[in-house]
Amino acid sequence: xxxxxxxxxxxxxxRVKNKRFLMLTFLMPLLIVGLIAASxxxxxxxxxxxxxxxxxxxxxIKTSLKNTNQxxxxxxxxxxxxxxxxxxYTDILILPQFEKGTKSDYVLRSKKxxxxxxxxxxxxxxxxxxxxxxxxDAGIQQNMLDSIHKASQVTELKAYEDKGSSSKESNAxxxxxxxxxxxxxxxxxxxxxxxxxxxxxxxxxTNRIAEVIISSVxxxxxxxxxxxxxxxxxxxxxxxxxxxxxxxxxxxxxxxxADIQHQVxxxxxxxxxxxxxxxxxxxxxxxxxxxxxTIATANWPLIIGCFIFYFVGGYLFYAALFAxxxxxxxxxxQDAQSLMFPITMPLIxxxxxxxxxxxxxxxxxxxxxxxxxxxxxxxxMARVAYGVPSAVSYWELALSMLCLVAGxxxxxxxxxxIYRTGILLYGxxxxxxIMFKWAFKKG
Amino acid sequence: xxxLLSLQNLKKYYATQKAVDDxxxxxxxxxxxxxxxxxxxxxxxxxxxITGIFYPDSGHILLDGVPFNPMVDIEKIGYMPEERGMYKxxxxxxxxxxxxxxxxxxxxxxxEKIKYWFKKFEMESWWNKKVEDLSKGMxxxxxxxxxxxxxxxxxxxxxxxxxxDPLNANLIKDEIYALAKKGSTIIFSTxxxxxxxxxxxxxxxxNLGKKILDGSVAGxxxxxxxxxxxxxxxxxxxxxxNSIFTIISEAASKYLIKINEGHSxxxxxxxxxxxxxxxxxxxxxxxxxxxxxxxxxxxxHAGARAFQKI
Numbered sequence: 001x002x003x004x005x006x007x008x009x010x011x012x013x014x015r016v017k018n019k020r021f022l023m024l025t026f027l028m029p030l031l032i033v034g035l036i037a038a039s040x041x042x043x044x045x046x047x048x049x050x051x052x053x054x055x056x057x058x059x060x061i062k063t064s065l066k067n068t069n070q071x072x073x074x075x076x077x078x079x080x081x082x083x084x085x086x087x088x089y090t091d092i093l094i095l096p097q098f099e100k101g102t103k104s105d106y107v108l109r110s111k112k113x114x115x116x117x118x119x120x121x122x123x124x125x126x127x128x129x130x131x132x133x134x135x136x137d138a139g140i141q142q143n144m145l146d147s148i149h150k151a152s153q154v155t156e157l158k159a160y161e162d163k164g165s166s167s168k169e170s171n172a173x174x175x176x177x178x179x180x181x182x183x184x185x186x187x188x189x190x191x192x193x194x195x196x197x198x199x200x201x202x203x204x205x206t207n208r209i210a211e212v213i214i215s216s217v218x219x220x221x222x223x224x225x226x227x228x229x230x231x232x233x234x235x236x237x238x239x240x241x242x243x244x245x246x247x248x249x250x251x252x253x254x255x256x257x258a259d260i261q262h263q264v265x266x267x268x269x270x271x272x273x274x275x276x277x278x279x280x281x282x283x284x285x286x287x288x289x290x291x292x293x294t295i296a297t298a299n300w301p302l303i304i305g306c307f308i309f310y311f312v313g314g315y316l317f318y319a320a321l322f323a324x325x326x327x328x329x330x331x332x333x334q335d336a337q338s339l340m341f342p343i344t345m346p347l348i349x350x351x352x353x354x355x356x357x358x359x360x361x362x363x364x365x366x367x368x369x370x371x372x373x374x375x376x377x378x379x380x381m382a383r384v385a386y387g388v389p390s391a392v393s394y395w396e397l398a399l400s401m402l403c404l405v406a407g408x409x410x411x412x413x414x415x416x417x418i419y420r421t422g423i424l425l426y427g428x429x430x431x432x433x434i435m436f437k438w439a440f441k442k443g
Numbered sequence: 444x445x446x447l448l449s450l451q452n453l454k455k456y457y458a459t460q461k462a463v464d465d466x467x468x469x470x471x472x473x474x475x476x477x478x479x480x481x482x483x484x485x486x487x488x489x490x491x492x493i494t495g496i497f498y499p500d501s502g503h504i505l506l507d508g509v510p511f512n513p514m515v516d517i518e519k520i521g522y523m524p525e526e527r528g529m530y531k532x533x534x535x536x537x538x539x540x541x542x543x544x545x546x547x548x549x550x551x552x553x554x555e556k557i558k559y560w561f562k563k564f565e566m567e568s569w570w571n572k573k574v575e576d577l578s579k580g581m582x583x584x585x586x587x588x589x590x591x592x593x594x595x596x597x598x599x600x601x602x603x604x605x606x607x608d609p610l611n612a613n614l615i616k617d618e619i620y621a622l623a624k625k626g627s628t629i630i631f632s633t634x635x636x637x638x639x640x641x642x643x644x645x646x647x648x649x650n651l652g653k654k655i656l657d658g659s660v661a662g663x664x665x666x667x668x669x670x671x672x673x674x675x676x677x678x679x680x681x682x683x684x685n686s687i688f689t690i691i692s693e694a695a696s697k698y699l700i701k702i703n704e705g706h707s708x709x710x711x712x713x714x715x716x717x718x719x720x721x722x723x724x725x726x727x728x729x730x731x732x733x734x735x736x737x738x739x740x741x742x743x744h745a746g747a748r749a750f751q752k753i
Contacts, residue, residue, distance in 0.1 A: 006544050014533065208528030212589070215494045215522040216545040424496065426526075 004221045004228075011200070011229025016236060025237050029244045050118070052108075053079045053089040057097055064129040064136075071122060085111050093122070171297050172386075176358045178298060179382035182307050183354035186314055186377050190347055193234045193315060194322040198336065200226050201326030201423070210423045219420035223327075224412070227319045234315065235308075260285045268292070299387065306384045309401065314377025316408040318343065324415035327422030328430035335429065342432065350375030357382040361391045373407025376400045414439050446508075447472040447628045448493065448597060453502035455488050462488040463499070464652035470630065470645070475623050477643035477660075478632045479732075481740050485652040486632050487525065490599055493630070494522045506597070518547040521595035525602050525632075527586045529574040536570035539589055546593040553592070560588045564614065579606045587615055591622060598622060599630045604638060616642065636733040646732075650740050664729040667738075670702040672711070675724035687714050699728065 015021055051072050056062055065073050076087070084092040091110040106126060108114070135145060201223070204210045213222055253261070263285035325339045353375055357366040361383040370380040370392070380400050383392045421438040422430065446469040455463040463485045470476045480486045491497040493504065495513025504511035506519070529538055536557065543553035561567050564584055574582055583606050591598060600619070604612045619642065623629055631643060639646060640660060648656035656663060675697045676682060684690045687710050688700040702711060715722055730738075 003545055003547075006541065010541055014530075203530075204528075207531060208524070208526040209530060210528070211496070211524040211526060212522070212528060212542065212586075213545065214496050215520065215524070216517060216542070424491070 003217045004225045007217070007222060007225025008229040008232065011226050012232050015196075015230065015233045021233070021237070025240050026244070029241055029248060033248060050090045050114075051088070052091045052093050052122070053084050053087070054093045054095065055079065056095045061095070061126065061129040061133055064132040065125060066129070068121065068125070070118070071125070073125075081109055084109075093126075095126075171294055174294055174298055175361075175385040175387070175391075177385075178303060179358040179361070179385035180355070182303070182381040182385065183351070183358065183378040186307075186311055186381060187347065187351045187354070189234055189311060190314055190318045190377070191344075193230055194318045194343070196233075197227055197230050197319045198322040198326035198340070200230065201323050201419070202329050202333070202336065205327060205329070205423055206331055214424065219423055220416045222423075223320075223323050223416060223419045227316065227323060227412075231312065231315050231319065234311075238311070260288070264288050264292075298385070302388060303385060306397075307381060310377040310381050310404070313373075313401070313404040313408055317373055317377070317404065317411050318347070320408065320412040320415035324418040324422070324435065327419040328425075328435060330426060330429070339430070339432070346374040350378045354378040354382045358385075361386045367396070370396070371400050371403055373404045376404050445472045446470060447506065448630075449505040449508075450489075450493075451503040451505070453489070453492060453504070454500045455485075455492060455497060456500055461652045463492070463649075465502075466649065466652070466654045467502075468647050468654060468657055470628055472628055473623055473626050474644045475619065475629045475631060475642055477639040477646035478630055478649070479634075479636075479639060479646055479736065480649040482634075484649045486649060487601070489649065490522070490524075490601065490630070490632060493597075494520055494599060518593065519596045521546075521590040521593065521598045523586055523590040523598075523600045523603060527582065529582065529586070531575040532573060534570070535566075535572050535574060535577075535585060538574065539585070539592065542589050543592050548593050556592050557588070560592060564588060580608060580611055583607055584611060584615070587618070591618070591627075595627065597628050597630065599632070601632045602634070603631070604633070604635070636731065636736055640732050648736065648739065650743055655739055656735075660732070663732070663735065667730045667735045668727070669730065671728040671730075672700055672702065672708070673724070673726045673728050674698045674700060674711075674715070674722070676715070677721035677723060680718075680720045682715075682718075682720065685714065687711055696723075 049070060049072075051074065054062075054065070054073050054075050056075060059075070062075050067073055073093075074089075076089075079087055079089065079092065081092055081094075090112065091108060091114070094107040094109075096104040096106070106123075108119070108122070132145060136142065204213070204222075210222070217225075267285065267289040321343050322340075325336060325343065328339060329336045350369065353365065353369045357363075357369070357379050360366065366379060366383060369375040370383055380392070380397070384397070386392070388394065388397055417439045418435045422435070448470040450469070451467050453463055453466050454461075466485075466489065478486055478489065488497065492499050493511075495511070495517050506516050533541075539557045540550065540553050543557065544550060548556070558567075561569065566584065566588070569577070569581075569585070574585070577585065583603075587600075587603060590600070603615060603619075607615065619629055619631075631639070633639060643660055645659050646656070646663065647654055658666065671691070672688075674682065678696045680696070682690065682693075682698055686703065687706045688702045691699045691701055693699070700711070702708065712722075712725070
């Protein structure tokens with residue numbers, strides 16, 4: 001045990017001291033924040049403007065069709081499909097003769113192809129213009145229509161879950177986000193740290209240091225030391241990321257204007273309501289408050305607890321398998337590729353299931369995939385985000401955890417047996433069939 | 444005999460071959476023992492069983508008269524495998540410290556010992572270097588130091604001199620003698636017979652998984668001697684084969700003869716004196732271990748064994 005501890009220490013310190021680890025740890029959050037900022041920036045500034053010439057034979061929607069900041073509609077004369085480009089329009093929209101009660105096609109011809117979002121937005125505009133026009137035909141005044149439009153926007157859906165006597169605000173969007181993010185994180189770490197274990201084992205084997213160490217410690221101790229040491233590196237990295245993200249966010253909050261900060265804290269104290277007579281909360285303060293409020297609806301202690309459990313459990317489950325593969329590889333890293341396939345397949349498959357489960361946490365496939373240890377670390381995280389026990393009952397969670405523990409004990413045992421033979425064997429091409437033999441031979 | 448290590452009927456069979464097939468021998472405390480054999484004879488498997496890396500299929504290993512227990516006795520052994528290796532990116536001092544601690548030494552004790560050996564081998568400046576910066580011979584020296592650092596009772600060296608220049612080879616050789624004098628027992632595995640003749644007290648030769656020779660170097664040479672003698676006579680006189688001896692080779696006035704059966708050295712001398720030939724030198728020629736090795740192993744198809752089925 002004492003020696004395993006020495007190995008853990010070496011594996012841990014040699015990696016944490018490494019420049020690459022420090023760079024990845026400190027640059028990753030910056031990179032993520034930078035990417036989000038950049039994509040937001042480009043989505044605001046990089047919008048192309050379209051000016052669309054509309055040919056509307058009976059002028060039905062001429063008054064109701066509204067421009068947006070991206071699209072401007074105009075109804076010029078003497079423009080057709082042959083000359084709209086020369087006249088400075090980017091697109092031409094041709095409406096058919098409009099008849100009530102019949103569905104008809106509009107034709108849109110463009111200089112440049114148009115994105116799906118833009119097409120959708122144009123078709124929404126036309127539909128609501130037709131709707132407005134019909135309402136006006138039915139005798140509703142334009143100003144009344146406008147006020148109805150305005151008044152109908154204030155409603156917002158707030159979902160609550162009933163848990164016995166108390167009800168709790170639930171947020172499917174947030175659950176989806178948390179489920180997806182934690183599933184993705186676990187998926188990535190399985191690959192990154194699993195591959196790190198495999199490379200470490202391969203390094204020891206090809207460096208021939210394995211034999212020196214095996215003459216001092218048991219192969220199993222060496223394998224476990226490596227797995228635990230690298231797992232600790234992964235946990236350290238996560239903790240640093242969490243600390244970094246929290247501090248970056250609070251620093252960013254510090255840059256907000258003082259009055260908005262004050263408004264946000266007032267909103268927090270008054271539970272979202274601005275007391276009468278006080279100043280009106282600005283829109284940005286409201287947004288920040290809403291975001292914070294939404295984040296707070298999630299059961300964070302449960303989610304973080306489950307995340308750590310499934311991260312550690314899933315890591316142990318897969319790392320042992322990666323170690324076994326690493327021990328069978330000779331000089332040629334290409335061998336590793338084909339042997340890794342049976343490990344990476346379930347990982348990728350689980351990731352795909354996770355994507356499905358984030359939207360629908362209670363299908364039979366979601367249930368089974370969250371019990372089977374191959375996929376449970378990712379899939380169960382996606383389900384847990386929807387709440388325990390509302391989406392996942394306690395017994396399901398307990399069964400899933402139990403299966404995962406049993407699973408990693410089994411894979412560690414199995415890999416230990418493959419590893420102790422593989423690590424000292426050179427010059428033989430190993431297949432899964434041979435590995436299977438090693439694992440189950442007696443003695 | 445005061446045996447440090449005693450192997451009794453060791454067997455280790457792999458799926459495709461009998462790597463070690465019923466081998467027994469004893470190694471005397473404080474001796475330098477040579478384990479010889481052609482490639483693929485089963486030496487490495489034997490050594491791995493002695494170091495506790497492999498368990499024998501059957502048979503017993505006694506260390507200091509009690510059954511070998513890998514869990515405890517591993518710390519009494521220093522093993523320098525033929526395939527040497529270290530962490531390339533790790534600092535040399537840290538690496539030595541790590542490997543010494545794995546052998547059960549405390550950090551303070553290990554540091555002290557490493558400093559002692561590094562000073563002795565003029566390696567002090569290496570502490571903060573990485574192994575990838577060392578030449579092959581240099582890393583060999585480092586590996587030797589790591590092997591003997593924890594003062595093991597039993598030191599196993601697999602080809603310790605390969606890649607060393609004569610100066611460093613002598614350095615290591617002197618250390619081997621010194622360690623044996625201090626009471627360590629050394630198992631020395633090599634293909635270089637001249638080194639064995641020079642260093643070892645006792646040898647065992649294995650081939651095809653079986654022991655085919657066991658004895659002291661001098662005893663074995665006597666056992667395999669072929670009554671060959673070298674004679675040097677004064678230039679100008681000639682010597683011919685006769686009923687007493689046969690000339691095997693001649694160069695200038697030096698002859699290599701084989702005494703025919705039923706005759707003795709005195710008969711030969713008598714013959715030379717009777718012929719009035721002036722004798723300058725007369726020596727017994729013992730076979731070299733190299734010759735004995737080749738004689739015993741040649742024709743057994745030892746190399747082809749790896750790919751045969753039993």
